[in-house]
Amino acid sequence: MQPNGCFLLHARLICNLPNMNDRIEKCIELKAPVSRVWRALTDYREFGEWFRVKLDGPFVAGRASRGHITHPGYEHVKWEAVVQKMEPERLFSFTWHPYAIDPKKDYSGETPTLVEFRLEQTAAGTLLLLTESGFDKIPSDRRLEAFRMNDGGWTQQMKNIENHVAQTS
Secondary structure (H helix, E strand, O other), rough: OOOOOOOEEEEEEEEEEOOOOOHHHHEEOOOHHHHHHHHHHHHHHHHHHHEEEEOOOOOOOEEEEEEEEEOOOOOOOEEEEEEEEEOOOOOOEEEOOOOOOOOOOOOOOOOOOEEEEEEEEEEOOOOEEEEEOOOHOHHHHHHHHHHOOOHHHHHHHHHHHHHHHHHHO
């Protein structure tokens, strides 16, 4: 059975779940065990490889994670997220300021969005469900652009993690 909003394409589960403009939802079935996907999400070095970010240290629940983006054209962008939950092989979540790319702007007064990665074991491997919520709290002058850019960004990141776990399983 496929989650609502998902379809099979070339034996690959693809999901662009319907949203209410305050959240982005994506899912993909990865051909890797839950333990492997969990490591790709929560080991800061592995996360950095597929997400294209150089992080200063490990993810720790309740603490800030800092670093900088390594994706070409975005090297000037600092990474900062606060890890919310790390429930082994089930849930990894953090808050951050979406599409916070202007080095001259202070985003600290904005309410961050919540990014959640949920894992479910499937017969073929792992269903990875990504949700970023809270766009309705982003200032209206940048809400639409942040939503649009992160929606496209998460589509690419789902492909990135798929390729990463396939190459390093």
